[in-house]
Amino acid sequence: MQGVVGVFHHMDAVIDAAKALKAKRVGDLTVYSPTIHHEIEDALDEPISAVRRFTLIGGLLGWTFGYWAAIWASDYWPLQVGGKAIASWVPYTIIGFEMFVMVGCLSTVFGMMILSRIPRLVLNFGYDTRFTHGHYGIWVEAAPDRFGEIESMMKQHGAVEVRGER
Amino acid sequence: MATIAQPAPTRRPNITEPGIQLPAVTSFEQVDNEILATLKPSPKWFIGLGLAVAAMLTGAMTWVFQIYWGLGNAGYAPPVMWGVYIITFVFWVGIGHAGTLISAVLFLFRAGYRTTIYRASEAMTVFAVLTAGLFPIIHIGRPWKFFWLIPYPNWRLLWPQFKSPLLWDVFAISTYLTISTTFLYVGLIPDIAVLRDRETNPIRKRIFAVLSLGWRNTDREWRHFARMYLFLAAFATPLVFSVHSVVSFDFAMSIVPGWHTTIFPPYFVGGAIFSGFAMVWTLIIPIRKWWGLEHYITLNHLDATAKVVLFTSIMVGCGYLSEFFIAWYGGVAPEQEYFWNRVFGQWWWSAWILLLCNMVFPLSLFSQKLRRNTYWLWTLGAIINIGMWYERWVIVVPSLSHEYEPWQWTDYVPTWVDMGFLLGSFGWFFMWFLLFIRQMPVVALAEVKEIIPPKMLREGHGHGGHH
Structure with a gap:
């Protein structure tokens, strides 16, 4: 992995630089920001997160499992209460709902981790610890022969520090 | 997630302008430096932790005593076989409600005042549910057999009764603990x-x-x-309402006078939010004062929480009055007898503590001056939590001690064992909370950064108002 990392002090500068680098198609872009800024998301024009698919599948599996577990256990060990059916769907809705929430939430978190590619073992490459403090940044993965072009574009848009990493 | 707004000219910490929530906070670096300063230990923190550990150890020794000498040392007097343990269980589950309400429900409603208080509230929720979860285990007397409540394949080929509210409780509480912990962790x-x-x-x-x-x-x-985060909030919102509804089913599914009522789920949820917010004051007000976070957790934020408390106080007050009305209007003699005994008979003192603490004192929050007085809010938080503990006392004890058969009517007096567990539960809760705030930021750094204006090269670059 090789590329150029730029450190920015201002949000509009990083957005302008990201737009320019994206238009030039110099390489894969990663933009760092200390918090969520939807302006950056808009500038990069990324698709909507696919986390929702994990949520839907997890929720449906949890709901199904909750009902199934309650019905199966009641059928296996039948306990007649108050003349109610052995498998009563009304009280079992509580079990179904709780499992829906539990599995749906956990699969949502799992989906976020998969899509964000975390846990990450190698942290330092193309990264600067100032990105969690107050600075913005851009990492462009590119061949060394394009480093000069990328560095000058970043500086032109207000980068306070630019360095190549290989 | 939150709204980004233009820089404000003012630096007065508690006076907001449209779109500006934290006028005295101007840079991301300031946020990190000031909030992370809370992680440094202080004498007050050590004193607090010492007291909490002492109280927790009292509870632990009480548990050892009870395991050795048996459950008979608790104040149970048949048919009052639910006492301080179940009262305290419901109390702590209620406390645990506000955290997820603040982090999930208020997030979906885009309530700006949640940003600086939600981290402490979420931690409060996790530790409160952790505390609550101990009490059914203490109550069963043989805590080493608690796992029998959990449905799992076993050599006895036995399965629990899925139609029992107690099993619904197991599912509801364990789901709530898992999701609250997950919510807290991913936000961190x-x-x-x-x-x-x-x-x-x-x-x-x-x-x-x-x-x-x-x-x-x-x-x-x-x-x-x-x-x-959006999906977790969407899941957690119905979960918040379902958990205390399910806890209320422990009572409402029976035919005991005072319990057999459909009003319990909303009444329990309202009470839980009420007591949870009161506990948020108990925790947040000293934190903001001792660590100098008044310009993060501003008076505007506390004022907004006070309005929620006032609303929920009126809601639970309506619940109390509806109970009396339905007992009179329903014409069922045991119900009428029970409510008379509750308010004017054997248990009058506990009912009036409840009514004063939960219905009368919170009316003071109609005054804006008092809503913005942190000393009063802290005191009122303590009063409300005393009132809410007594609300659960009034639900559990008067009903069981005054059922249908007069020959069963009895008294109930908690013993030192009951009180040891009650004290220990507070110690356990505060110990975990104090350890948490020593290791993790008590105000969410990333979300606070989101509501302060980012640095711009060009003046007047528009960012206002979208999410």
């Missing part, structure tokens, strides 16, 4: 990354690196994180 990940990058001790740095999962604040991470 970006903040742990801040701690990791500023840590100089190599061992702590390694621990933070593992806990932060290698989070780097990339656009990809934020994009998926924001969507995940």
Whole structure:
């Protein structure tokens, strides 16, 4: 992995630089920001997160499992209460709902981790610890022969520090 | 997730302007420096922790005593076989409600005042549910057999009764604990990354690196994180309402006078939010004062929480009055007898503590001056929580001690064992909370950064008002 990392002090500068680098198609872009800024998301024009698919599948599996577990256990060990059916769907809705929430939430978190590619073992490459403090940044993965072009574009848009990493 | 607004000319900490929530906070670096300063130990923190550990050890010794000498040392007097343990269980589940309400429900409603208080509230929720979960285990007398409540394949080929509200409780509480803990942890990940990058001790740095999962604040991470947070909030919202509804079913599914009523689920949920917010004051007000966070957790935020408390106080007050009305209007003699005994008979003192603490004192919050007086809010928080503990007392004890058969009518007096567990539960809760705020930022760094204006090269670059 090789590329150029730029450190920015201002949000509009990083957005302008990201737009320019994206238009030039110099390489894969990663933009760092200390918090969520939807302006950056808009500038990069990324698709909507696919986390929702994990949520839907997890929720449906949890709901199904909750009902199934309650019905199966009641059928296996039948306990007649108050003349109610052995498998009563009304009280079992509580079990179904709780499992829906539990599995749906956990699969949502799992989906976020998969899509964000975390846990990450190698942290330092193309990264600067100032990105969690107050600075913005851009990492462009590119061949060394394009480093000069990328560095000058970043500086032109207000980068306070630019360095190549290989 | 929150709204980004233009810089404000004023630096007065508690006076907001449209779109500006924290006028005295102007840079991301300031946020990190000031909030992470709360992680430094102080004498007050050590004194608090010492008291909490002493109380927790009292509870632990009481448990050892009870396990050795038996459950008979608790104040149970048949048919009053639910006493302080179940009262305290319901009390702590209620406390645990506000955290997820603040972090999830208020997030979906875009309530700006949640941003600076939700982290402490979420931690409060996790530790309160952890505390609540101990009480059914203490109550069963043989705590080593608690896992029989959990449905799992076993050699006895036995399965629990899925139609029992007690089993619904097991599912509801364990789901709530899991989701609250998950919500707290995932919200902490970006903040742990801040701690990791500023840590100089190599061992702590390694621990933070593992806990932060290698989070780097990339656009990809934020994009998926924001969507995940939205879905978690959407899941947690009905969960908040379902958990205390399910706890209320423990009572409402029976035919005991005072319990057999359909009003219980909303009445319990309202009471839980009420007591949870009161406990948020108990925790947040000293934190903001002792660590100088008045310009983060502003009087406007406390004022907004006071309005929620006032609303929920009126809601539970309507619940109390509806109970009396239905007992009179329903014409069922045991119900009428029970409510008369509750308010004017054997248990009058506990009912009036409840009514005064939960219905009368909170009316003071109609005064804006008192809503913005932190000393009064802290005191009122304590009063409300005393009232809410007595609300559960009034639900549990008068009903069981005054059922249908007069020859069964009895008295109930808690013993020192009951009180030891009650004290121990507070110690256990505060111990975990104090340890938490010593290790993790008590105000969410990433979300606070989101509501303060970012640095711009060009003046007047528009960012206002969208999410």
